[in-house]
Amino acid sequence: MAHKGDSGAVARTVPAALRRRLLVVASVVVATVVTACAMVQWRNRDLRLAQQALTRGDPERAYQLVTAFLSEQPANTTAKALLARVFVSMGRPEPALQLFDDVGAATPEELHALGRALLMQSRWSDALPVLTRAVELAPTNADGLYELTSARLQLGLYKDALASATRFAQLPSHEPRGWVLIGSIEGDLSNYRKAADAYLRVLEYAPAAKNLQVRADELFLELGRMLLGAGTPAEAVNHLQRSIDILPSADGFVSLGVAQAELGELEAAVDAWTQAVTISPSNLVAREYLANERLQERDADGALQWLKPLEKSPSLKASTAYAFQRCFILRKEPKLAEQWQEKAAALREREKLAVAIENLLIEAPLSYWARVIRAHEFASAGNWKQAEAVLDTVTSASKDPFVDDLTSAVRNRSALPPLTRLPITQF
Structure with missing residues (x-):
């Protein structure tokens, strides 16, 4: 008699033929499960290989693998997110954003790719929170920090940009490119000594200034300019000369001439400015310096020879117009002198507005009027969507005709109201 718990006895009560059939069925079930698991592992292997291809910089191979996977599993969200990243790596933000709209972005890699896709479309406001989160999740993501800094700069968030640039510069092997970024930001803030120190x-x-995001001649030129701005022309000369030695440029010769003039080397300065005009005949700054040198000698005709090509320049400055005025005063032509006096006054007002705008954007980038001006700048550059995004943050508080007209122009993609209509006294 079989006792409870006696498994052997129970087995003996089952007919042998039935036991064989049960074993066959069990074997088939086990084989099916094993095969299914193997297929899943094989398919997941394709995703892993696609990920590896993307990581090593081969998006075309990654695309082949992930699209093959999706042909069998079209609803797989992991594969879709990976394909979105592949599209970003291939420089195709539109299909990438469509996929991210479908499946979202959860991992640091996906968030970074989403942020990059938005940057590619110049959607700075949309990219900013995405890249911020990506960097929070992956603090040593060098590309993410660099791109976050770029987005912050585009939105005028200089203080935040400086913070992320500093973090970027602290990452091993990224120090030189990080300090270039810091120098550029400090220069934009008119912190000339800090900018020069960053470039140093x-x-x-990188003593030869190679393998940077700027050319060597550009780096030495910027370093020289910052040293000039910091009031150290003697220190600036060597770096400006080094820039010119690498690649002669009108800007390099203009700055070198300024440094030499400040050091009392006027003849050398004139030679440098003349070189600038030789390279770039329409260079306004060099021609103005050369004209002023002639005016110091009361040589009105000589000054006019330098100034005449600038007469109808759209980049004419108040100081240039004033130089014209001085020429005609010396030539005893009062009507022409008066005309240039009026033009100089109008240009001074325009420049006064430009300075006020620049100061506002730097000192209070999140203020009401700073956002309005930023929207105008984006629209002027043809970035209508970004202009709309910025205006969405201010129009609810709008009580100014300029803002109303700007909003209407942006929505209709029409002519923008001139910045001269800005109520400058309010900021």
Whole structure:
């Protein structure tokens, strides 16, 4: 008699033929499960290989693998997110954003790719929170930090941009490029000594200024300019000359001439400015310096020879117009002198507005009027969507005709109201 718990006895009560059939069925079930698991593992292997291809910089191979996977599993969200990243790596933001709209972005890699896709479309406001989160999740993501800094700069968030640039510069092997970024930001803020010091730090890591995001001649030119702005022309000369030695440029010769003039080397300065005009005949700054040198000698005709090509320049400055005025005063032509006096006054008003705008954008980038001006700048550059995004943050508080007209122009993609209508006294 079989006792409870006696498995052997129970087995003996089952007919042998039935036991064989049960074993066959069990074997088939096990084989089916094993095969299914193997297929899943094989398919997942394709995704892993696609990920590896993307990581090593081969998006075309990654595209082949992930699209093959999706042909069998079209609803797989992991594969769709990976395909979106592949599209970003291939420089195709539109299909990438469509996929991210479908499946979202959860991992640091996906968030970074989404942020990059938005940057590619110049959607700075949309990219900013995405890249911020991506960097929070992956603090050592060098590309993410660099792109976050770029987005912040585009939105005028200089303080935040400086913070992320500093973090970027602290990452191993990224120090020189990070200090270039810091120098550029400090220069935009008119912190000339800090900018110069940042560029000097670059040269500690890369003495020849190679393998940077700027050319070597550009780096030495910017360093020289910052040293000029910081009031150290003697220190600036060597770096400006080094820039010119690498690649002669009108800007390089103009700045070199300024440094030499400040050091009392006027003849050398005139030679440098003349070189600038030789390279770039329409260079306004060099011609104005050369004209002023002639005016110091009361040589009105000589000054006019330098100024005449600038007469109808759209980039004419108040100081240039004033130089014209002085020429005609010396030539005893009062009517022409008066005309240039009026033009100089009008240009001074325009420049006064430009300075007020620049100061506002730097000192209070999130203020009401700073956002309005930023929207106008985006629209002027043809970035209508970004202009709309910025205006969406201010129009609810709008009580100014300029803002109303700007909003209407942006929505209709029509002519923008001139910045001269800005109520400058309010900011």
